[in-house]
Amino acid sequence: xxxxxxxxxxxxxxxxxxxxxxxxxxxxxxxxxxxxxxxxxxxxxxxxxxxxxxxxxxxxxxxxxxxxxxxxxxxxxxxxxxxxxxxxxxxxxxxxxxxxxxxxxxxxxxxxxxxxxxxxxxxxxxxxxxxxxxxxxxxxxxxxxxxxxxxxxxxxxxxxxxxxxxxxxxxxxxxxxxxxxxxxxxxxxxxxxxxxxxxxxxxxxxxxxxxxxxxxxxxxxxxxxxxxxxxxxxxxxxxxxxxxxx
Amino acid sequence: xxxxxxxxxxxxxxxxxxxxxxxxxxxxxxxxxxxxxxxxxxxxxxxxxxxxxxxxxxxxxxxxxxxxxxxxxxxxxxxxxxxxxxxxxxxxxxxxxxxxxxxxxxxxxxxxxxxxxxxxxxxxxxxxxxxxxxxxxxxxxxxxxxxxxxxxxxxxxxxxxxxxxxxxxxxxxxxxxxxxxxxxxxxxxxxxxxxxxxxxxxxxxxxxxxxxxxxxxxxxxxxxxxxxxxxxxxxxxxxxxxxxxxxxxxxxxxxxxxxxxxxxxxxxxxxxxxxxxxxxxxxxxxxxxxxxxxxxxxxxxxxxxxxxxxxxxxxxxxxx
Ligand SMILES: Nc1ncnc2c1ncn2[C@@H]1O[C@H](COP(=O)(O)OP(=O)(O)OP(=O)(O)O)[C@@H](O)[C@H]1O
Ligand SMILES: [Mg+2]
Numbered sequence: 314x315x316x317x318x319x320x321x322x323x324x325x326x327x328x329x330x331x332x333x334x335x336x337x338x339x340x341x342x343x344x345x346x347x348x349x350x351x352x353x354x355x356x357x358x359x360x361x362x363x364x365x366x367x368x369x370x371x372x373x374x375x376x377x378x379x380x381x382x383x384x385x386x387x388x389x390x391x392x393x394x395x396x397x398x399x400x401x402x403x404x405x406x407x408x409x410x411x412x413x414x415x416x417x418x419x420x421x422x423x424x425x426x427x428x429x430x431x432x433x434x435x436x437x438x439x440x441x442x443x444x445x446x447x448x449x450x451x452x453x454x455x456x457x458x459x460x461x462x463x464x465x466x467x468x469x470x471x472x473x474x475x476x477x478x479x480x481x482x483x484x485x486x487x488x489x490x491x492x493x494x495x496x497x498x499x500x501x502x503x504x505x506x507x508x509x510x511x512x513x514x515x516x517x518x519x520x521x522x523x524x525x526x527x528x529x530x531x532x533x534x535x536x537x538x539x540x541x542x543x544x545x546x547x548x549x550x551x552x553x554x555x556x557x558x559x
Numbered sequence: 560x561x562x563x564x565x566x567x568x569x570x571x572x573x574x575x576x577x578x579x580x581x582x583x584x585x586x587x588x589x590x591x592x593x594x595x596x597x598x599x600x601x602x603x604x605x606x607x608x609x610x611x612x613x614x615x616x617x618x619x620x621x622x623x624x625x626x627x628x629x630x631x632x633x634x635x636x637x638x639x640x641x642x643x644x645x646x647x648x649x650x651x652x653x654x655x656x657x658x659x660x661x662x663x664x665x666x667x668x669x670x671x672x673x674x675x676x677x678x679x680x681x682x683x684x685x686x687x688x689x690x691x692x693x694x695x696x697x698x699x700x701x702x703x704x705x706x707x708x709x710x711x712x713x714x715x716x717x718x719x720x721x722x723x724x725x726x727x728x729x730x731x732x733x734x735x736x737x738x739x740x741x742x743x744x745x746x747x748x749x750x751x752x753x754x755x756x757x758x759x760x761x762x763x764x765x766x767x768x769x770x771x772x773x774x775x776x777x778x779x780x781x782x783x784x785x786x787x788x789x790x791x792x793x794x795x796x797x798x799x800x801x802x803x804x805x806x807x808x809x810x811x812x813x814x815x816x817x818x819x820x821x822x823x824x825x826x827x828x829x830x831x832x833x834x835x836x837x838x839x840x841x842x843x844x845x846x847x848x849x850x851x852x853x854x855x856x857x858x859x860x861x862x863x864x865x866x867x868x869x870x871x872x873x874x875x876x877x878x879x
Contacts, residue, residue, distance in 0.1 A: 320660045324645070331647030331688070394643030398704070401607045401639070402660055403632040557570065557610050 317404050321412025322419065329382075329420050342378055342424045349374065350431065363441045367431055368449045368525045372489050372518055375460050378424075380481035382417050383464025384474045387552060391472040400556065410549045414465050421457045425450065445527035452524030455537040459517055460485050462544035469551040485517075492516020560585050560712055560742035561606070565615035568601050568766075575601045577766035578615070583742045583759075585711070588734060590757035590774070591746035592862075594870045598766040599746040600640045603716050606744070607637040619712055633661070636710035638718055642701025646690030650681050650700045653689060654707055661708050675703040678733050680726070694721040702730065706737070713743045719752060731756050750862040754778075760862070764870045777865055782825070784860030785834030787841045789822040795851035796820035806844055808832070819853060 329335040349370035390396040399409055435441045464481040471477050490496055492513040500509050513519060520533040561583040568576040576598040583589045591599045604610040606617045608628040617624045619631035644653055654675060658668040676682060679699040684692055689700060698721050705715060718734070719727045734743060735756050747753065753760045753774050761771045770777060778784065791799050793815060803811055803822060808830040812823040824841055826832055832840075838857050845852060 317660055320656065324648075324656050327652075328645065328647050393646060394639065394641055395645050397604070397609050397639040398637075398643055398657075401609050401632060401635075401637050402657065403629045403662075404660055405629065 314405065314408055317408045318412040318415065321404070321409055322416045325386075325413050325416035326419055329416070335420070338378070338381070339424050339427060342374070343427060345374055345378075346370070346428055347431070364431065364435060364446050364449055365525075367428070368453060371453050372456060372521060375421075375457055376482060376485055376489060379421060379457060379460040380464050380467075380478045380485065382420060383461050383481060384468055384477035386413050386417060386465050387469040387548070388472050388474045388477045391555075392474075396552075400552075406549050406553060410465070410545055410552065414461065414545055414548075417461045417465070418454075418458055421461065422454060425453055425457065442527070445525075448527045448529055449525040451529070452521050452533075455524065455534065456517055456521045458541050459488070459537050459544075462541040462548075463488065466544045466548045466551065469548045469555070488515060489517045492519040560620050561744065562618040563602075563606065563615075564618065566602060566605055566612050566617060567614045568598075568605060568610065569613045574766055576605070576612075579763070579766075579768055580615075581761065581768070581771065583744060585742050586739060587758045588738045588743045588745065588756055590753040590760040591744060591763060592748075592750070592753065592760055592866060593746075593763035597763045597870075599763055600716050602763070603637075603714050603744070603746065604639075607635060607639075607714050608632055609639075634710055635712045635714065636705035636708065637713075638701045638705040638715040640716040642698045644689045644697065644700055644704070647688055649686050649688055650676075650692075650703070651685045653700060654703055657704050658707050663708065671707050671709065672703075674709075675707040678706065679703040680729065695723055695726060698722060699726065699730075711741055713737065713741055715743070715745045717747055718745055719747065719749065727752075750866060753862060762866060762869055769869050770865075774862060775859065778860035778862050780868075781858075781860030781862075781864040782868070783823060783858045783864055785826065785837070786858040787824040787834075787838050788854070788856050788858050789824065789841065789845075789852065790854040791820050791822070791851050792853060793818055793820045795848070799845070799848060799851055802845060802848060803841075806840065809837070823858070 346367065350364075350367040387396070390399060400406070432446060435446075436443070460481075463484050464477070467481045467484060468474075468477040470480075493516070497509060497513055500512060514536075520536050523530060523533045563579060563581050566576055566579045567574070579598075579602060581589070591602070593599050601610065605612045606619075606624065608624045608631060611625065616626075617631075620634055622631040624631045648656070651672070654672040655668055658671050659665070663671060676685065679702050681696070681699055681703055684696050689697060692700065698718070702715070702718055705713060715734075719730050722730060731752065734745070737743065738756070738758070745752075745757070757774055759772065760774050760777050762769045762777070770780070789799070789803075796813075796815070799820075799822070800811075800813060803809075803824065806824070808827050810825045810827045812825070814821045814823075824837065826834075826837055830837075834857055838855075842855065845855075
């Protein structure tokens with residue numbers, strides 16, 4: 314089973330690099346992180362030796378970049394018919410779902426890892442707390458994992474990549490802002506407190522900020538891991554249900 | 560080796576496959592025939608575990624495809640309709656992936672792929688992305704994928720579609736060769752292929768099996784089975800026609816084809832004469848005119864006539 318997951322991951326991961334698109338993607342991603350850190354985040358003005366302004370924009374960058382990775386996971390497979398091949402090979406569906414997801418996550422981890430010059434820069438300029446920075450990277454990876462799991466599930470619903478992209482952005486957006494003060498205020502007046510708390514509890518933003526703050530609370534990690542588990546299970550169920558309709 | 564039990568598939572209200580049962584043993588090649596939309600591909604998708612049957616099931620070497628799909632799929636090779644593949648991979652990578660995910664180690668995978676490449680003559684395109692291959696080569700890659708692990712059971716949906724005549728011949732020879740040790744199901748629209756490689760044929764229409772039997776038994780259902788076919792020079796065709804008029808208890812069809820005229824002499828409904836006797840009678844009747852005769856033969860019956868007779872209802876319905 315693990316061997317098969319690894320083979321599926323490898324195949325999928327290599328397919329990202331079959332076209333120059335992967336390199337363009339990584340380039341644009343790095344450019345966007347750089348710009349957002351230095352211009353929007355006011356990295357220099359802050360005069361602090363940390364990466365707060367760098368991580369600040371990750372949820373919003375990921376919101377558009379990650380659905381672009383996940384949209385093809387299943388939609389493409391269905392469009393070119395290879396899903397029939399994949400599902401008639403003697404491989405458990407869970408191995409295929411997991412393998413594909415890990416490939417997407419590895420790709421986004423690679424893009425994230427390539428931001429290391431920023432980390433070198435802060436270490437050159439000052440004396441940052443590298444533990445906090447590491448926590449920031451962990452939080453960022455968790456966040457990416459959440460977005461990609463949602464994207465995988467949405468991609469399983471359609472054979473149209475554009476639809477998969479748009480719907481993923483919308484769903485990820487809802488998960489991101491569900492804890493924002495603006496949203497909470499809207500509900501606070503009339504909804505029961507338990508509902509408001511649950512809603513806030515689902516916020517990617519809240520959990521992400523908690524981890525990147527440097528305090529790694531198990532609950533935040535459990536939140537992301539279980540959310541990923543739920544969406545991947547849903548992916549498998551949807552792929553299984555939609556076998557017939559191409 | 561393959562036992563199909565009351566296989567049925569509904570898409571909403573529409574019954575695409577209706578209570579299909581049959582079995583295929585080692586050494587047999589079953590040809591699936593039927594008009595477009597008959598349910599051939601849908602049946603194959605259920606047999607290979609891609610689609611879940613609405614009811615019924617398939618036993619693959621005794622293993623229920625619905626209960627233990629992975630075990631059943633392990634000993635099965637499948638060429639889906641249209642030979643899908645991952646377009647960005649090269650045939651070499653594709654075969655390596657398919658073989659290794661089936662559990663072969665690196666060395667065994669390379670050996671197996673080599674054999675499949677040999678059989679499908681893919682040497683020239685091994686390192687070219689699949690989406691840049693021609694249709695025929697893509698089909699051959701799909702075939703290679705289906706046979707790469709030397710499965711006991713092979714299911715192929717239109718394996719020779721899009722192949723050039725040489726390749727068609729080659730693939731048919733390969734299928735006949737493999738048939739000795741495997742149970743094979745193919746679907747095809749090429750009726751001569753059924754004669755060439757199938758040990759049994761099955762005509763499906765609107766989800767139901769209409770007839771089943773050896774290709775020659777099916778062909779014998781043709782109205783032309785046992786007819787005498789006479790080919791003559793068209794210059795003397797009218798004289799011949801006059802002469803043939805003297806025969807009793809026959810029905811004669813004439814077809815003019817440029818320099819030749821073809822007569823089909825059929826026993827009429829009341830006749831109980833054998834085909835051989837009719838043949839002798841025609842020969843005797845034309846004794847004086849042998850100079851005008853190019854060919855005289857006994858028709859075995861043609862599968863496409865049978866096919867058309869049995870499935871015409873569907874075509875008529877669809878065109879309304
Ligand atoms: N996913 C689906 N949803 C609804 N109807 C379907 C679906 N798949 C197939 N059908 C219908 O089932 C019928 C049988 O289709 P199938 O592909 O099995 O035909 P076929 O015999 O393979 O035809 P062809 O010779 O054209 O390949 C068709 O009428 C088709 O429209
Ligand atoms: Mg078909």
